[in-house]
Amino acid sequence: MSLGRFLISKTFLKNLLFALLISIFLIFLILIWLKLYTRHGQKKEVPDFYGLTVKECQSLIKKGHFVLVVQDSVYTKEVPAGAIVEQNPKAGSMVKKGRKIFLIINAFHPEVIPVPYVVGYSLRQAKALLESNGFQVGKLKYVPDIAINNVLKEMYEERELQPGDSLEKGVSVDLVLGKGLSNEKTPLPDFTGMTLEKAEQVIISTALNKGAIVYDSTVHDAKDSMSAFVWKQSPAYKEKEDLFVPVGSSIYLWFTLDSALLPVPDTLTIEEPPVPNEK
Incomplete structure (x- = not known):
């Protein structure tokens, strides 16, 4: 039988049709598998975990089957110890079910670090140095002195700080400054x-x-x-x-x-x- 006659024979056409049906069926199965595997169209909104503990978040993650992962900790006075201060993805984001949510929680104990000794610095320099090391500028007290706006003393809770002293990170340091010899x-x-x-x-x-x-x-x-x-x-x-x-x-x-x-x-x-x- 010639090739031309074979290509138009019932046997070839029957096998070709059968092969096409098999291919379409396999493609259909692959599409269904991909849809189930990727959870296409099944996105969930990420809840707002700010200020909550990981335990308190458990009821919020059930619907989306989210997985909470504590990535790091910092110390802040804005929320209680152990509470969440940051999350990724952010609250309101639309993500797939089962997505990992990375958390940063508030440390249970504040970090104690050396305080920069800023006596002799200008107010602007002292503020920049303290804040870059994780401290805040608290109250400013002005006393008569020829060195206007220069730091004369560095205080914490009425105690004068000395070089090498350490405090909890994030606390406020009070400064005594010169205001000149006039009002x-x-x-x-x-x-x-x-x-x-x-x-x-x-x-x-x-x-x-x-x-x-x-x-x-x-x-x-x-x-x-x-x-x-x-x-x-x-x-x-x-x-x-x-x-x-x-x-x-x-x-x-x-x-x-x-x-x-x-x-x-x-x-x-x-x-x-x-x-x-x-x-």
Whole structure:
């Protein structure tokens, strides 16, 4: 039988059709297997674990069959010891069922490290050095001295620190600074709309002290406090007035999440039409 006749014979066509059906069936099985293996279309939303312990998260991970993996620990005062401070993927992300969620938890015991000795440094240099080593600048006390804004003493809980002293990482260190030999004053900033982090930066940079911090009823937890903003301050800032306060003065701040409490700027202006020139 010639090749041409074989290709159009019933036997060849029957075997070809059978082979095609087998191929289609195998492809169909492979697609089903891939769909089951990759869980295509079965994405779940990652819960928000911030502030919870790993044990408290167990009820949240059942639906998505997530696997929690503690990757590291840091020390912070924002959440209780053992609570979660960071997660990856972030809350709200859409991931496949069974995905590993990597966690960073708050250490049970703070790390104790040497404190940089900043006596003799300027306030700006001392602040940068302390913060780069994991400490915060606390209260600023100004005393008469020819070295304006230079650190004269470094204090922690009323104790003067010495070179080589160690403290818990993250604590605030108080500084005694020179204010010159006259009554120095500094401009009063407008803190309206600032977060606490930004307000603290401005307070330090303007040689002032942070007084009491008050949160209203819209702020419920540490996470809210990070997003809250200043709606009132004391001493009060008055627009179009150059206000000065003594260096080292305490600034009291009130925080909220309610933007309706922010002052509305008076931007309404009425322009009169130009008067035509008379000829």
